[in-house]
Amino acid sequence: MTDTADFAPRDFPDDFSKPAGWLSATEIAVARAQLPILYVDAVPVRVDEAGDVIAVGLLLRATESGHMTRALVSGRVMYHERIRDALLRHIEKDLGPVALPLIPASPQPFTVAEYFPIPGITSYHDPRQHAVSLAYVVPVRGDCHPQHNALDLSWVTPEEAISTEVLAEMQGGQDVLLRQALAHVGRLI
Numbered sequence: 001m002t003d004t005a006d007f008a009p010r011d012f013p014d015d016f017s018k019p020a021g022w023l024s025a026t027e028i029a030v031a032r033a034q035l036p037i038l039y040v041d042a043v044p045v046r047v048d049e050a051g052d053v054i055a056v057g058l059l060l061r062a063t064e065s066g067h068m069t070r071a072l073v074s075g076r077v078m079y080h081e082r083i084r085d086a087l088l089r090h091i092e093k094d095l096g097p098v099a100l101p102l103i104p105a106s107p108q109p110f111t112v113a114e115y116f117p118i119p120g121i122t123s124y125h126d127p128r129q130h131a132v133s134l135a136y137v138v139p140v141r142g143d144c145h146p147q148h149n150a151l152d153l154s155w156v157t158p159e160e161a162i163s164t165e166v167l168a169e170m171q172g173g174q175d176v177l178l179r180q181a182l183a184h185v186g187r188l189i
Helices: 025-034 083-095 164-168 174-184
Strands: 037-047 053-062 068-071 073-076 111-115 131-139 152-156
Parallel strands (some): 037 131
Antiparallel strands (some): 053 068
């Protein structure tokens, strides 16, 4: 899970008007402490004319401590928001308004990832919360550029994506999610 899934607490203090469906910093902290939060994870890919994955898009982000990490597109599903709309919103937020994602007519996740605040319960860890994420491989056709708090977007081959060096740069189990995504599309060696 990436911190870009939510607005930072400073974006919406408790006494400030926020978009419909968003919780204040205090409200989201209380919710995270009491129940699982629903997320979507998206592995952006480029496909050839036969539909085979030829490239994987990985974001470069800096953590609050200044550590550089590779990440997938990830974010919270808002109240009254369809899954497909959450995917579109987060892809646009991270890859730009002309990424042109291809969301299938009936989106089915390739896996469900359960993130826990305590490491070791599953392969997925998010110190902020217990979160359940529906994970998708999403082809994008358009011009993609890092947005929001992403510093860079790298397109790598599936083989490069599962290299020890790249996977070591991912946190919270997103390396496991990336390997599962590539296995799902038949690109895991």
